Amino acid sequence: MTQDETPAHPLFATIYDPAMAHAERTLLEPHRKYLAEGLTGTVLDLGAGTGAMFPYFDEAASLHATEPDPHMRRRARNRAEDRGGIELHDAGAADLPFPDDHFDAVVSSMVFCTVPDVEQSLAEVRRVLAPGGEFRFLEHVADDGWRETVQTAVAPAWKRVAGGCHLTRRTASRFAGDNAFDVVEMDRFELGVTPVRPFVRGRLRRRT
Numbered sequence: 001m002t003q004d005e006t007p008a009h010p011l012f013a014t015i016y017d018p019a020m021a022h023a024e025r026t027l028l029e030p031h032r033k034y035l036a037e038g039l040t041g042t043v044l045d046l047g048a049g050t051g052a053m054f055p056y057f058d059e060a061a062s063l064h065a066t067e068p069d070p071h072m073r074r075r076a077r078n079r080a081e082d083r084g085g086i087e088l089h090d091a092g093a094a095d096l097p098f099p100d101d102h103f104d105a106v107v108s109s110m111v112f113c114t115v116p117d118v119e120q121s122l123a124e125v126r127r128v129l130a131p132g133g134e135f136r137f138l139e140h141v142a143d144d145g146w147r148e149t150v151q152t153a154v155a156p157a158w159k160r161v162a163g164g165c166h167l168t169r170r171t172a173s174r175f176a177g178d179n180a181f182d183v184v185e186m187d188r189f190e191l192g193v194t195p196v197r198p199f200v201r202g203r204l205r206r207r208t
Helices: 010-036 070-083 118-128 145-161 171-176
Strands: 042-046 062-066 086-089 103-109 129-140 181-189 199-206
Touching: 010 070, 010 103, 010 129, 010 199, 070 086, 103 118, 118 129, 118 171, 129 171, 171 181, 171 199
Parallel strands: 042 062, 042 103, 062 086, 103 129
Antiparallel strands: 129 199, 181 199
């Protein structure tokens, strides 16, 4: 998850799993299942964080994962060893160490809130995803009305304490407006608690 300009957040990495445990059990599980459902072939878990997505992927998939924060990556490595068959890479989303058209699917789970360069990161997803392949995502985005006002007010402090997380990005519209992709589906969920709400979830298919 953590892909800040200087991706090293030891305290955030330490508290992340305990802080998210309840949300993982009660809110995020169906969305994680959605992201991984039916994926086979060569799959990239982009910005894997502590590896929360790993248990959801089919073992038939050839799974690669990237995570630039060494503290998050250390925790992800433990989960990767439990599952087996995961290649974990030290890389940020804007500079992926893979050839063009390499993956059948790319999965992003709460990653684009933290990447320092959204455009370059999305360009890298396009580059490494094979034509006809799917980009699946779950991201929290800017809200509306008074909730957006709250997000804007707390955003600077939030970014410092939450591993570089941006609260006010309009990620869904950026994804939907990319001409390299067809929108298969995209939904908004009033999920979470202000300032981290709402979420968007969807599937894009790279055009051939």
